[in-house]
Amino acid sequence: MKLMVLDKNDKWETHMDKVNEESRELIEAIKEGNMSHIAEEVLDNIQVSIGILDKLYNEGLNIEEVVHIHNRKLVNRGWKHKAAVRVQVNKK
Numbered sequence: 001m002k003l004m005v006l007d008k009n010d011k012w013e014t015h016m017d018k019v020n021e022e023s024r025e026l027i028e029a030i031k032e033g034n035m036s037h038i039a040e041e042v043l044d045n046i047q048v049s050i051g052i053l054d055k056l057y058n059e060g061l062n063i064e065e066v067v068h069i070h071n072r073k074l075v076n077r078g079w080k081h082k083a084a085v086r087v088q089v090n091k092k
Helices: 012-032 035-058 063-076
Strands: none
Touching (some): 012 035, 035 063
């Protein structure tokens, strides 16, 4: 599976608007119970998150370090994983 990193540089306000919009649409899809629509909206939410991570990376944040801290936080809270999603950025 491949998800695109879109070639754009949105402002933080735009990201906030997209998070709100896509979150509302996901909630509505869940209420409808249509699995295809839920999947579509989940992917839209992931796409917004990818855009935010890309912006953070471009502003100098070490994403790998932040992911490591996040995973350690989950383990410290007692969560166990059943699988992992590998994220690799392939620049053009």
